[in-house]
Amino acid sequence: MSLKIQNIIPQIQAEFVGNNSTVSIDTISIDSRSLQNGSQTLFFALVGSNNDAHVYIKDLIEKGVQNFVVTHIPEGCEAKANFLVVRNTLEALQEFAAYYRGLFHFPIIGLTGSNGKTIVKEWLNFLLSPDYNIIRSPKSYNSQVGVPLSVLAINEQHNLGIFEAGISTGSEMEKLKPIIKPTIGILTNIGSAHDEGFTSLEEKIKEKMLLFEDSEVLIYQKNEIVDSFISKKAKAFTWSFDSKDADVFVFSAAIKNDSTTIQYRYKGDSFELTIPFQDKASIENAISCLMVLLYFKYEGKTIQNRMELLYPVEMRLKVKNGINNCSIIDDSYSSDFQSLKIALDFLESQNKRQKKTLILSDIFQSGLSNGELYSKVSQLIVSNKITRVIGIGETISSFENKFTNCVTFKNTEAFISSFDDLNFSNETILIKGARTFHFEEIVALLEEKTHETVLEINLNAISHNLNFFKSKLKPKTKIMVMVKAFGYGSGGLEIAKLLEHHKVDYLGVAFADEGISLKNGGIHLPIMVLNPETTSFAAIIQHQLEPEIYSLKGLCAFLKIAEQKKLKHFPIHIKLDTGMHRLGFENNTIDDLIATLKGNQTVQVKSILSHMATSDDLEHKDFAHSQIDLFENLSLKLMTELQIKPIRHILNTSGISNYPDSQYDMVRLGIGLYGVSNDHEEQKYLENVGTLKSVISQIRTISAGESVGYGRRFMAEKPTKIATIPIGYADGISRGWGNGVGFVTIKNEKATILGSICMDMLMVDVTGIDCKEGDAAIIFGESPSVNYIAQKLNTIPYEILTSISQRVKRVFYRE
Template sequence: MLRFEELAVITHGAILQYQQDYTVQHLLLDSRKLINPAGSVFFAIKGNFNDGHDYISNLYDRGVRQFVVEQTQDIPGVKHEASLTISFPEANFLRVSSSLQALHQVAAHHRQQYTLPVIAITGSNGKTIVKEWLAQLLNPDERIVKSPRSYNSQIGVPLSVWQLNQNHTLGIFEAGISHPGEMEKLAGIIQPTEGIFTNIGPAHAEGFESLEQKIVEKLKLFQHVDCLFYCRDQAPIHAAVRAAQIPAFTWSRQQQPADVQISPVGVQGDRFILHFEYQNTVATLVLPFTDEASVENCLHCLAVLLSRQVPVAEIQARFQKLAPVAMRLEMKEAINGCYLIDDTYNNDLGGLTIALDLLVNQTRTDAKTVIISDLLESGLPEDVLYARVAEFIRAHRIHRLIGIGPIISRHALKFAQNSQFYGTTAQFLQHFKPDTFQNETILVKGARVFEFEKIVAAFQRKIHGTVLEVNLDALVHNLNFYRAKLAPETRIMVMVKAFAYGSGSYEIANLLQFHRVDYLTVAYPDEGISLREHGITLPIMVMSPSPDSFTKLQQYQLEPEIYSLEILEACIRVLPANPDFRQNIHLKLDTGMHRLGFTETDLDELFSRLAATPQLKVVSIFSHLAGADEALYNDFSELQVSRFRSMAAKVERKVGYPVLKHILNSAGIVRFPEHQMDMVRLGIGLYGVEATGAEQDALCMVSRLTT
């Protein structure tokens, strides 16, 4: 267990204030994920959208006493080092040149304490699926620690490696990069002994000069491995591996020289059948998937199992039990006004904390219930493991816990008195009483062997024949895809109109609020009111306010889109007499689409009314590109942008203060990044539709109908 004083040695930092030698149990980067204040050290990282230094006072008030900072003047209210004792008398402070680099150094030091084999996975696609499937396939042989979900970034990797403890016998971590120079940092943290290079494609291509450069950068993860697994048919990868002289284990479907030869037989129903040859042994393998991507991912896993000399019969049996990774964190409507977060895929400690974070940030219902199985992959002693689970449940203020499995049942006394325990899923279903679940959000999280999909079916059975399932992971993936295209200072307004394009406005808005978007937009006032009533505090723009709705907009702090003089007058008529009152408004300008908005000829009258009404504050000016998704209209789009810039400049001069400007929609973000201005509006792209078609493969579909 690290102590605070050791952090200074590891990071080459300077201790600014030392009050007590606390131990370091948790690496905290997000103030919303605080579980154990006494054992947490907070790294104040400056990101593109947030500065961790802004949250130090809040965390101190909540019990955190260990902080890694870059500059004391970055902490609100602290002018110099001497004032730390006044503001934070019980805290330890360590100053470093980069909090992110310090996080990397601490994680790398932690990794160096263990000599277990570690498999690192990178590639353009399939990293998370290969990691999850490999963990399933090797679970009978190893006590595995792995990246939670898609924790493969400069922040996700150190948090993943921090999970390592003396009980683990194998680590499996994924690593993803977007720019040159990033992989060396991740390699130093993971320190892999083996590697898998899944494939190479266009994902994140904009960060590299060429495909060859991207491959070379990714291969830096494997410079010191004993063996690298990859498909011999991927010629660019093979050439780069040979040039780097990395020891390899390969497989091929095209009869290339390789360790494993694959001969596809074909699809039979929902199975894919193939023959493989390895070390003069020929065998048949039946895969429970038929799509090309899943077959490729399975073959990477097959290569690893063969290299480990797992018997062929055992390999065949294990592949039959593979579960689809897509069954992760799906939001579903359930009986009696309840909502399910369906995580019936696996149950590990890292994934549990992420799922609990999501659960408590769903504010549509007050009551929160967790149905959880035995945790089978932690590598921790039982007492330690379930004490930690109980701590997580308490810290997240879960109202009711239902534990299923013989192991968690043995530790019932560690949990609250109202908790319930069952030895098997069948026992729970035998005692299941639907009426005891009313208006609550329920996290269903279990290891695959417990067949929690039967529990999900019981909660859904009485709804209707067809269910809309929303994949929250996919939505966050899409949000981050568009965020990666923006300058650090560019804000994001997200459209949640029309029930979030059918995906569930409350749940989606909660998730977007958690991921710190800047604005939400709804079509009608009642949508905005409903979001406010369900705990959404983000600024909300209302696109279609009616003349009789402005009093309600004031009451719920909603911000109307003002697109005509008539709507402006309706807004002004109901303003309260209080001269200090301020109503935020958004002005829509017509630059050529001719679908509402002020034209050039309207501006003088608009300016006159604004000057006479100081209670109105123009917070943004925007317009809409008529053909952003089609190259055919590029010239017209540029003309619209030019008109908008000219009109917006006039508005800013008249109001006398800076105003947010935005013109790009989802398609515009992709095709016209040079016109990001102050903010962009993300709509249909968030839900998996890339209107230009150029980067559709980079997005994930968010919703699906199941019957």
């Protein structure tokens, strides 16, 4: 992209306020945290329900960004940059993308549907890439923001586009249609996703079909409802398992071993192809791809040769523990310029080490000459402060001189041969490669070897849940997020990095060592220690943590150390006991507290807080209000007597939802971040964060009268197929969950836990489940949920989450 601001202004109906309207723009950004923002970036300050990017403009100007699309010019930024003032910045981004799309006239494939969009897009890219220079949506960029960002990556060398559109409510598709403007439409499977946004299936289909109003052709599985909404401009190109009237009639899909042979009839002739999948969704997605190849008039032999090479699509960026204290970001299945930019931003949001290494294969389908491409890659690497580059491939090797501290290898085998000489340790490593380079072999070399039980943490879900609770807050209410107890079992440092990326105001930990670990991991956010022991005060001061002070004895002990170190205005947090009767100053000690603090310059009361005992139980609403009233009175007395204006906070997760009028200056978000609510209605809006999964180690069939496990607590009454799974009470699974009480999920079916749970294993009944050794077993996640397990065990979700042993490997990923 290279456009002058003066040409953009009329397209988004902007008022220009600045000094230079002839400056060229080569990058569009909406993320103030990206290190890729520069002097030729046009930054769109988007405004959401819980975030306003205008507040970051001053910082961006200081970092060299000079061009902004805004609804208003922030105070203090006047005359310091170029501003394009519009009514709505999101609409401006969409209008600009629609204008930019109109500058190009090659075929565009547009996809929508409930399921399969991203997989079909990635498979089409693979199938068509030998013949086209393709631009496609990176990852699953299919939203109101993702679609324009995808389209704005088009350049002059592309000759085919593949973009997906996702919607969750009515009126959204009309915004995306002019941005994608597909010439070829594909409607994938219509399922139940986002049903809550529509009054009926018909309404959902009608809304999705808007995308194809001006398309030349629409490819879809023949369906009477879809037939009724198809545009008169579009030619229907249909397929079916049932209707011989469809253009392509699939009369057989025979599953054998790990593949499926599809037989179909097209234009009176019969054809056959094989795909390396067995599941229904993959078969339907493959047929959608087949339809495109037929429309493009590919020969049957070419179709067969390419489709038998289809592969599972990995849509997630994963963070894994590596050897020698390394962190691994696994993006080993794609290599294109747009997804590299996304992966580098993700690297920065998850980086825990000073050293950052990029292992990068040749990049394909950039639409740029190799010289221009690797110059741009070099600029990205410099802006993201990558310490070391390892290039793998013939092409990137020839441009080694464009990178500093770079070593290259002609292929993956050469890299593996030199692996021991590369000395990987204490660094974050982004592994980014095209499938043909088999970078999964590199991941296997670098990944820390642990047993096959993992707790997968969905970082998108954490972001979603954070934003859900932020949407309940008043504009000026700050937010502290609790990352104590190893991030409620999810991994403290990784979660803290994400929260810092989201610019939360405070982090909360229980003990000093948790905070020290975060500080040593590179966290810069202020961290409050809720339960500091007197013996930890020196370490708290050394690591710039902020202690909660809950007693006169503790206060005097801290003041003594602070005075010895000649501190001034060191931040502390005063805890009041308003009825929890756990920790805190009570009414009868407030005067002594005031007397001790009055005139003291060593410390600064950063906040005053209390904790509610019944915020989650509305039967005790009167008691909760009495706590809030007492907090108001005691905190006001402190503020008046000490003449201070600290942050005040009393609400936890349940309090945020149940007592919105008592937000004060800050709230403390805990278990809600991790996708757990005690309110059934609220739970519907939260996303599952952690999925604990293992694998089937062994399967056997026992006869009637035989037993399973210690104590013979399960006796088979009939032949029973038993699967053993390598996870037990040493991993945090309660023994009370055994003996028929609990279950795991295998192949989307419940497998009841039989007999006693062992230290390292449990056994389940898989009679009637089509499974094999090595198949995944979900211990908790969507089903069973931690709420369900807690209810059955008569405990709380906190205990389930925090019990998971640290020997269980955490894998962090972003969709």
